Amino acid sequence: MMTKPTLDIDSVAAFLSIADFRSFTKAADALGTTQGAISVKLKRLEQRLGHKLIERTPRLVRLSAQGAIFLNAAREFLMAHDRALSALSAERRHFRLGIASHMAGPETPTLLARLNERDPALTIEVRLDNSRPLLDAFDNGDLEAVIVAQEDDRRDGEDLGPEHFGWFAAPGFDWRPGEPLRLAAFLPCCQVRDIAMQALDRTNIPWNEVFVGSGYAVMAAISAGLAVGALACRLAPADTVEVSERFSLPELPSSRIMLHSTLSDTRSRDALRTLAAAYREHRSVRYDAEVG
Known part of the structure; x- marks a missing residue:
């Protein structure tokens, strides 16, 4: 046999x-x-x-x-x-996770669902917000882990790799130099928004916010051809194109994706490690295509 x-x-x-x-x-x-x-x-x-x-x-x-x-x-x-x-275990565990809005890509719900399937005893409460409020909540003990952009005055946390940014618009979007650049921007206090505005001001490009909202709403406005937006390259909608060269827009500096955590039990840390691995990508395929 x-x-x-x-x-x-x-x-x-x-x-x-x-x-x-x-x-x-x-x-x-x-x-x-x-x-x-x-x-x-x-x-x-x-x-x-x-x-x-x-x-x-x-x-x-x-x-x-x-x-x-x-x-x-x-x-x-x-x-x-x-x-x-x-x-076999009556222990139910949960932790509160914050993810910066401009970093929560379409893969995030899928990853969370897969983690729930693998470990039904673990509940992850997710909060989306800008990096600074999330870090404040983490420091106050309101969140056990956060995935955020690196802050200039903060050097702790685990580095998950760089985040590259670009100017994206619908293929048919038109802008004439001299006119205010129509922008779709994230809500105030967002790091990406601040970087974009500062870059335009340094190069004396006039601009006007025609749409302000949360991450997915901003991307929808850009895809609809309403405006240009500064986005993380790996999260830009597939129906948009990078337009920095086309419109002579200023280069946007890269940031770093940082993980901060106070989790100590092994299974919760394993779950967080799986999430973090999805962000640990040094150069996205789309970024390579744009700059290569």
């Missing part, structure tokens, strides 16, 4: 992390381990199953045909494991 291979939880988790992030480095960050350890676990899983699950080249990491078949079953396997562990 042929013995069926036994799946190893850590190896399956490594495979799923690589599949989700399409990167061995980001997968290792999410699991709090090293790239070498991730590779060893994947190789062990592939040997047990007798199939190549991940295809890897110097520039690309992707699922093999067998990996794509195995993906959903592997995710269900890991979720069942985590639910079983949670069922």
Whole structure:
């Protein structure tokens, strides 16, 4: 009688992390381990199953045909494991997380939902706001963790990488030099808004705010062709284009994405590490395309 291979939880988790992030480095960050350890676990899983699950080249990491078949079953396997562990524990945990509005991309709800599936005993309360109010709430103990832009007078926290900014507009947006530049801007006290206004003032470009709102509302106004906006390159809507060169707009300085946390229990920190890994990207694909 042929013995069926036994799946190893850590190896399956490594495979799923690589599949989700399409990167061995980001997968290792999410699991709090090293790239070498991730590779060893994947190789062990592939040997047990007798199939190549991940295809890897110097520039690309992707699922093999067998990996794509195995993906959903592997995710269900890991979720069942985590639910079983949670069922044996009456401990329910929660933490309050703040994310700067201009950094909360469309991937954030998906990541939070996935964390909830993996660990139903964990509740994450999310607050979106500008970086400064979030840091104040963190310092006052109202939030256990924040993902925010770096403040000039603050050097603590974990650096998750740079945030690059650009001027974005709908392809058909038109502006004639000499006329006030029509801007869609985030609410006052937003770091991105302040950077954009200061850059325009330094170069003596007249401007007029024609739309002020929250993150998604500003992006919708830009996509609709109502105005130009200063946005993080990785979050700019796909139907917009970078127009710095076209309109001779000033270069916007990069910032840093910082994580501040007071979490101490292992499982909450693991969940936060998974979220942080999504932001740990040194140069977004869109930024590379714009500057390359």
